[in-house]
Amino acid sequence: MAILKTEGLTYTYSAGTPFEKTAVDNVNLSIEKNTMVGVIGHTGSGKSTLIQHFNGLLQPTSGRVLLNGRDIWEDKEKIREVRFQVGLVFQYPEYQLFEETVYQDIAFGCKNMGLGEDETKKRILETADMLGMERALLNRSPFALSGGQKRRVAIAGVMVMHPEVLILDEPCAGLDPKGRNLMLHQIRDYQKKTQSTVLLVSHSMEDVAEFTQKLLVMNHAKLFCYDDTPKVFHRAEELQEMGLKVPQITYVMGELRKKGYNIPEDIYTVSQAKEVLLKLMGKGAE
Amino acid sequence: MLKDITLGQYFPVDSVLHKLDPRFKIIFTMMFIVMLFAGNSMWTLAIGGIFVLMAQLLSKIPLKMSWKSIKPILPVLVFTAILNLFLIDSGEELWSWKFIKISEGGITTSIFMIIRIVLLIVGSSLLTYTTSPILLTDAIESLMSPLKKVKFPVHEMAMMMSIALRFIPTLLEETDKIMSAQKARGAMLDSGKMMDRAKALIPILIPLFVSAFRRAEELATAMECRCYRGGEGRTRLRQLKSEKRDYIGLVICLLFLTASIAVNLLQTGG
Numbered sequence: 001m002a003i004l005k006t007e008g009l010t011y012t013y014s015a016g017t018p019f020e021k022t023a024v025d026n027v028n029l030s031i032e033k034n035t036m037v038g039v040i041g042h043t044g045s046g047k048s049t050l051i052q053h054f055n056g057l058l059q060p061t062s063g064r065v066l067l068n069g070r071d072i073w074e075d076k077e078k079i080r081e082v083r084f085q086v087g088l089v090f091q092y093p094e095y096q097l098f099e100e101t102v103y104q105d106i107a108f109g110c111k112n113m114g115l116g117e118d119e120t121k122k123r124i125l126e127t128a129d130m131l132g133m134e135r136a137l138l139n140r141s142p143f144a145l146s147g148g149q150k151r152r153v154a155i156a157g158v159m160v161m162h163p164e165v166l167i168l169d170e171p172c173a174g175l176d177p178k179g180r181n182l183m184l185h186q187i188r189d190y191q192k193k194t195q196s197t198v199l200l201v202s203h204s205m206e207d208v209a210e211f212t213q214k215l216l217v218m219n220h221a222k223l224f225c226y227d228d229t230p231k232v233f234h235r236a237e238e239l240q241e242m243g244l245k246v247p248q249i250t251y252v253m254g255e256l257r258k259k260g261y262n263i264p265e266d267i268y269t270v271s272q273a274k275e276v277l278l279k280l281m282g283k284g285a286e
Numbered sequence: 287m288l289k290d291i292t293l294g295q296y297f298p299v300d301s302v303l304h305k306l307d308p309r310f311k312i313i314f315t316m317m318f319i320v321m322l323f324a325g326n327s328m329w330t331l332a333i334g335g336i337f338v339l340m341a342q343l344l345s346k347i348p349l350k351m352s353w354k355s356i357k358p359i360l361p362v363l364v365f366t367a368i369l370n371l372f373l374i375d376s377g378e379e380l381w382s383w384k385f386i387k388i389s390e391g392g393i394t395t396s397i398f399m400i401i402r403i404v405l406l407i408v409g410s411s412l413l414t415y416t417t418s419p420i421l422l423t424d425a426i427e428s429l430m431s432p433l434k435k436v437k438f439p440v441h442e443m444a445m446m447m448s449i450a451l452r453f454i455p456t457l458l459e460e461t462d463k464i465m466s467a468q469k470a471r472g473a474m475l476d477s478g479k480m481m482d483r484a485k486a487l488i489p490i491l492i493p494l495f496v497s498a499f500r501r502a503e504e505l506a507t508a509m510e511c512r513c514y515r516g517g518e519g520r521t522r523l524r525q526l527k528s529e530k531r532d533y534i535g536l537v538i539c540l541l542f543l544t545a546s547i548a549v550n551l552l553q554t555g556g
Contacts, residue, residue, distance in 0.1 A: 052466070055470060057466050057469060057470060080472055080474070083469065083470055083471075083472055084472055087470070088470040089470075090463065090466065090467045090470070093467060095463075095464070095493055095496070095497055096464055096467040096468060096489075096493050097493065098488065098489045098492035098493050108468075108471055108473075108489065109471040109472055112471060112472030112473060112474070113472060143496065157471060158470070158471065161471070161472070
């Protein structure tokens with residue numbers, strides 16, 4: 001069942017001035033419950049503008065955004081509730097921390113929701129565990145933490161609201177390889193545990209290949225496609241034309257296939273490749 | 287939303303006024319202000335009005351922009367007009383009710399003040415419309431350079447001004463981003479009582495200050511990396527040069543100034 005739907009969603013910046021620019025052009029989408037969706041597209045393709053419509057930070061110039069079948073702009077007074085249901089974590093979210101302690105900062109969203117002390121505490125501890133944060137960290141100042149830890153605190157601040165849809169805009173930007181990997185695994189674990197929908201904006205084809213089931217591809221303000229991840233990567237040539245790529249391992253496997261090895265076309269992750277290669281080598285040894 | 291605020295209000299079109307030496311433009315503006323405030327009759331205002339109109343036409347700045355600069359001071363205009371209207375008691379009394387009186391002198395003075403303020407705003411905003419902030423600070427530095435003799439840190443002041451101007455758009459963008467991020471966590475920014483609204487500013491101001499300090503530190507490091515060490519022996523990319531048109535402008539301004547002073551003297555003399 002679809003949780004998030006858009007109908008003819010269009011957004012124009014500075015309408016009626018010489019700087020007019022359509023950032024999102026007639027996007028029709030239907031995103032299912034309990035999925036991990038990757039959002040890809042070249043810089044300036046409208047990804048960021050699109051995701052800000054999902055939680056009502058931007059109001060469409062025309063078209064509608066439906067959450068659980070209801071237009072989110074039906075009642076302007078209730079737009080805040082939409083923001084609790086659709087959590088959005090911006091790029092470099094560590095710059096939005098402001099409280100004295102990590103605990104209080106994570107609690108900001110809960111406080112705005114009007115949750116009680118006990119419920120807030122329960123949720124914070126649960127989220128902290130999920131993101132591998134030590135209890136001692138919760139009493140420290142967020143400004144004294146390392147970059148990666150700050151990022152986790154900021155993400156926790158949105159996760160703690162238990163949104164039905166969680167949108168993360170490049171949560172791994174600027175993290176080291178180990179930090180990236182950990183972050184992505186934690187996001188996947190969160191998705192599995194909460195059975196929610198997670199949208200992951202990313203520039204890394206390897207990451208989306210490994211961690212998402214569906215891909216949403218934006219190109220020049222238009223929706224290029226929304227489909228299963230392997231099916232999208234199958235259209236490698238079209239992706240390359242719009243400045244995107246397929247995962248590196250797919251290129252390696254393609255070269256091997258050209259050399260005459262018996263390798264299937266749809267290899268998009270390193271673990272898939274490993275299996276295929278091991279099988280191949282096993283055969284070769286016989 | 288926040289991006290719509292014009293602070294550095296430079297309006298780039300190609301006109302004579304844009305090409306003038308910014309130092310001269312600052313001097314012209316000062317002369318114009320003297321012209322307006324030295325005058326005490328409608329005649330001097332008329333001369334000032336012609337001056338502004340001429341400059342406006344030369345600048346190719348749409349009249350809409352001038353209206354934009356007057357709009358924010360409308361309350362001040364209304365306030366001064368009302369104050370003058372009721373407080374000045376000279377000439378024939380036209381209307382009175384208990385202790386409130388309106389006299390002929392009050393009416394003329396309030397009209398006079400309104401015209402004077404409008405002309406002042408429209409005229410001086412032409413300076414900022416036609417001169418980019420960077421040129422403006424360069425010109426201020428150049429004009430104030432004699433003060434270096436008395437150990438006044440002219441260069442440092444100008445550098446501070448240009449850095450401040452440079453970072454206004456950056457900080458606005460940053461504010462926009464932080465506001466969106468806190469709204470995404472359910473912060474209420476545009477509703478609630480006064481106290482609630484003031485409290486709602488904390489989640490925005492603290493990250494903003496933190497990032498301003500961070501930027502300041504980064505900028506200081508970057509300047510140091512480029513061996514910045516103050517104004518001593520520093521050369522510039524854009525040299526301010528005065529040309530024939532600047533002197534023509536100066537002559538025109540002087541003519542206007544003399545005309546208005548002459549009108550003034552004639553009136554007080556006669």
